[in-house]
Amino acid sequence: MALSKLSSPSSLSTNILKPLTNSFLLHRPISTDTTPLTIETSVPFTSHQCEAPSRSVETTPKELLSFFRQMATMRRMEIAADSLYKAKLVRGFCHLYDGQEAVAIGMEAGITKKDSIITAYRDHCTFLGRGGTLLEVFSELMGRKDGCSHGKGGSMHFYKKDSGFYGGHGIVGAQIPLGCGLAFAQKYSKDETVTFALYGDGAANQGQLFEALNIAALWDLPAILVCENNHYGMGTAEWRAAKSPSYYKRGDYVPGLKVDGMDALAVKQACKFAKEHALKNGPMILEMDTYRYHGHSMSDPGSTYRTRDEISGVRQERDPIERIRKLILAHDLATEKELKDIEKEVRKEVDDAIAKAKESPMPEPSELFTNVYVKGYGVEVFGADRKEVRSALP
Amino acid sequence: MAAIFLGVGAATALSPSNCFDSKKFQLSTRRSLSGRKPWFLVVRSDGSVNLGSNQRSRRTQQLITNAVATKADSAASTSASKQGHELLLFEALREGLEEEMDRDPHVCVMGEDVGHYGGSYKVTKGLADKYGDLRVLDTPIAENSFTGMGIGAAMTGLRPIVEGMNMGFLLLAFNQISNNCGMLHYTSGGQFTIPIVIRGPGGVGRQLGAEHSQRLESYFQSIPGIQMVACSTPYNAKGLMKAAIRSENPVILFEHVLLYNLKERIPDEEYICNLEEAEMVRPGEHVTILTYSRMRYHVMQAAKTLVNKGYDPEVIDIRSLKPFDLYTIGNSIKKTHRVLIVEECMRTGGIGASLTAAITENFHDYLDAPIVCLSSQDVPTPYAGTLEEWTVVQPAQIVTAVEQLCQ
Numbered sequence: 024m025a026l027s028k029l030s031s032p033s034s035l036s037t038n039i040l041k042p043l044t045n046s047f048l049l050h051r052p053i054s055t056d057t058t059p060l061t062i063e064t065s066v067p068f069t070s071h072q073c074e075a076p077s078r079s080v081e082t083t084p085k086e087l088l089s090f091f092r093q094m095a096t097m098r099r100m101e102i103a104a105d106s107l108y109k110a111k112l113v114r115g116f117c118h119l120y121d122g123q124e125a126v127a128i129g130m131e132a133g134i135t136k137k138d139s140i141i142t143a144y145r146d147h148c149t150f151l152g153r154g155g156t157l158l159e160v161f162s163e164l165m166g167r168k169d170g171c172s173h174g175k176g177g178s179m180h181f182y183k184k185d186s187g188f189y190g191g192h193g194i195v196g197a198q199i200p201l202g203c204g205l206a207f208a209q210k211y212s213k214d215e216t217v218t219f220a221l222y223g224d225g226a227a228n229q230g231q232l233f234e235a236l237n238i239a240a241l242w243d244l245p246a247i248l249v250c251e252n253n254h255y256g257m258g259t260a261e262w263r264a265a266k267s268p269s270y271y272k273r274g275d276y277v278p279g280l281k282v283d284g285m286d287a288l289a290v291k292q293a294c295k296f297a298k299e300h301a302l303k304n305g306p307m308i309l310e311m312d313t314y315r316y317h318g319h320s321m322s323d324p325g326s327t328y329r330t331r332d333e334i335s336g337v338r339q340e341r342d343p344i345e346r347i348r349k350l351i352l353a354h355d356l357a358t359e360k361e362l363k364d365i366e367k368e369v370r371k372e373v374d375d376a377i378a379k380a381k382e383s384p385m386p387e388p389s390e391l392f393t394n395v396y397v398k399g400y401g402v403e404v405f406g407a408d409r410k411e412v413r414s415a416l417p
Numbered sequence: 418m419a420a421i422f423l424g425v426g427a428a429t430a431l432s433p434s435n436c437f438d439s440k441k442f443q444l445s446t447r448r449s450l451s452g453r454k455p456w457f458l459v460v461r462s463d464g465s466v467n468l469g470s471n472q473r474s475r476r477t478q479q480l481i482t483n484a485v486a487t488k489a490d491s492a493a494s495t496s497a498s499k500q501g502h503e504l505l506l507f508e509a510l511r512e513g514l515e516e517e518m519d520r521d522p523h524v525c526v527m528g529e530d531v532g533h534y535g536g537s538y539k540v541t542k543g544l545a546d547k548y549g550d551l552r553v554l555d556t557p558i559a560e561n562s563f564t565g566m567g568i569g570a571a572m573t574g575l576r577p578i579v580e581g582m583n584m585g586f587l588l589l590a591f592n593q594i595s596n597n598c599g600m601l602h603y604t605s606g607g608q609f610t611i612p613i614v615i616r617g618p619g620g621v622g623r624q625l626g627a628e629h630s631q632r633l634e635s636y637f638q639s640i641p642g643i644q645m646v647a648c649s650t651p652y653n654a655k656g657l658m659k660a661a662i663r664s665e666n667p668v669i670l671f672e673h674v675l676l677y678n679l680k681e682r683i684p685d686e687e688y689i690c691n692l693e694e695a696e697m698v699r700p701g702e703h704v705t706i707l708t709y710s711r712m713r714y715h716v717m718q719a720a721k722t723l724v725n726k727g728y729d730p731e732v733i734d735i736r737s738l739k740p741f742d743l744y745t746i747g748n749s750i751k752k753t754h755r756v757l758i759v760e761e762c763m764r765t766g767g768i769g770a771s772l773t774a775a776i777t778e779n780f781h782d783y784l785d786a787p788i789v790c791l792s793s794q795d796v797p798t799p800y801a802g803t804l805e806e807w808t809v810v811q812p813a814q815i816v817t818a819v820e821q822l823c824q
Contacts, residue, residue: 141569172606182605189572190605194596200562201597204569211525211551211575234559238566241557394607395642397665 064289073278125343129290142221153188157376167383196229206246225256271310284313509651513658528580564590584619585631599642616670627797656690695742701731719815
């Protein structure tokens with residue numbers, strides 16, 4: 024059965040090398056072993072000013088199953104956030120990442136927690152990938168105390184310092200110079216780690232990107248700029264915003280690589296390659312060709328500037344979770360039922376986290392004034408009415 | 418310049434500034450009075466007073482020079498040992514910087530031309546040779562991104578000092594300073610501290626033109642999460658630089674283009690100034706004059722005249738622009754009951770406006786007279802020398818304002 028999974032209706036079917044044990048059908052329990060598998064990516068890499076890495080990616084069954092589980096969690100989390108927003112428990116802005124999970128997962132697989140990641144406002148899944156918990160995500164979205172920023176940041180300001188996740192930034196493109204600064208600090212401390220600064224195809228037209236890239240290339244900083252190209256900058260398609268849509272070539276003298284962002288293994292390979300490159304030769308640009316199913320944010324239906332056929336087409340042909348599912352089933356690492364069970368578990372986890380987050384209290388009024396400064400000096404602060412809440416800055 | 422001042426009666430100001438208290442700035446040559454005695458007071462640049470109706474302006478090139486160079490007799494604040502060493506303000510800044518870089522390997526400097534060139538005002542001269550290119554970094558002309566890089570580096574624990582070649586250029590980095598520098602500590606729930614120092618010269622110089630004579634303290638003052646200080650003497654320049662580098666909060670240090678060559682004797686021992694404290698320049702009884710940066714010298718110049726006339730002004734250099742040192746200021750107001758604010762900021766939305774509001778809210782009962790605020794005119798700084806002089810507050814105007822206040 025495993026052998027005949029080679030051809031699938033998808034046009035981008037993976038070329039699967041035959042597994043060694045294929046003599047008879049063994050019902051193996053979900054395998055957590057680490058025998059290496061080599062799988063080819065869906066499409067080869069396109070490179071600019073450098074040698075593309077090989078198409079064959081080393082992975083293990085354990086890794087593939089963890090991909091599946093984590094991506095299912097992310098997908099479930101984003102859909103739950105959608106419902107929470109519609110129920111008005113999450114207010115303001117909510118930018119969802121479903122469809123792009125492979126980028127977050129693949130990147131995590133290719134690097135360590137000592138490397139830094141910084142991204143823009145579509146940060147829920149990246150935060151989760153860096154080790155954040157579902158409770159922290161949902162509490163922060165609902166503005167509760169248990170959130171990762173204690174309710175004061177919101178959807179666009181998730182941070183996790185101990186695992187090198189630097190946020191979570193609202194202004195388009197502003198995180199790129201910050202990311203190059205992180206890389207500078209890594210070079211300064213001789214850490215042998217790198218920084219991945221993620222941005223979108225909309226931010227790719229910002230001047231500060233090129234300014235930061237120039238400085239990074241000049242000073243040989245271990246910075247990797249990753250363009251998550253989901254082809255739409257809010258409501259504007261990329262061909263209407265950018266004269267040159269090859270974002271990986273935009274660095275000119277900086278090498279670039281174009282990657283299929285819906286293939287977690289390709290992303291993993293590219294990130295590993297980029298890390299080695301950046302530690303030796305300075306910055307690099309990765310362009311992840313990906314897609315978001317939701318609109319830009321919850322206030323955007325997502326269908327005024329693209330057809331529903333396009334969205335469902337991508338969902339059928341390129342969905343990252345489906346790809347991993349097919350891989351797992353093809354290599355007989357788990358059965359359909361087991362995968363469905365995982366998804367049920369994940370669903371339950373998410374629901375539990377939401378229930379727990381709903382119980383978490385709102386921050387105290389005095390929290391309004393905490394963490395404005397690091398060490399206070401007792402300056403008196405008060406709100407507009409000057410009577411209701413008055414306190415000294417702690 | 419001999420300025421013609423009207424007597425007690427109020428008259429409208431010459432320029433279309435929207436100051437609500439028009440007694441403050443009067444530069445009229447021919448003006449009819451509305452009531453009261455029509456006498457003219459001509460105050461000459463050397464402080465002597467002539468009564469008369471002769472209304473000729475004189476060139477006052479010397480007035481400004483005097484204001485900068487009369488350092489020796491103004492400040493009693495340098496509690497220096499007699500064996501201290503003499504240096505210029507930019508050297509004091511460099512000394513502070515060097516001591517901190519020696520002490521903490523995380524301190525680094527980035528800015529345009531700070532490395533090999535030595536800094537456009539020589540503040541970082543020699544540091545690149547001593548500490549190498551990784552600690553004293555020459556950046557390309559990209560303020561937005563290198564300020565952002567400084568902030569990103571600060572998030573990990575480095576202590577960068579970002580130099581804007583002129584404070585006005587930092588307007589390009591306003592997004593980074595406001596959103597990332599000021600707010601990251603808050604929005605991350607306290608996870609990240611940004612111990613960055615952003616410094617640079619600002620203020621009205623010698624005919625540098627409108628875009629290079631900007632005073633950014635008024636734009637930055639409402640950003641939550643940052644501290645702002647302005648240095649005015651070599652002593653407090655070195656002290657504030659060290660304090661700013663050691664502080665865990667982002668600090669913006671405002672220097673002034675015309676003050677870099679001030680000479681003073683400072684102590685040999687290590688010292689650090691308090692970032693949130695104001696400096697008592699000259700204690701007095703009659704009126705509190707609050708000022709900062711270069712206007713301190715104009716005020717001291719005017720103080721000499723005032724003393725000759727029998728007034729006893731208390732001069733405080735507020736130094737800390739955000740937050741205000743309301744403790745020192747308050748104690749002074751409780752003593753004198755009259756306040757005059759002299760600043761180089763614009764009239765609208767400047768530091769003086771905020772200070773006026775803060776004093777009124779907190780010390781209203783102690784005031785015998787309305788707060789008078791002398792600021793620069795709300796105009797782009799013109800190039801012509803005479804026009805530029807009229808844009809900023811001159812000692813003669815300070816004298817008149819005190820006289821009116823103390824009536």
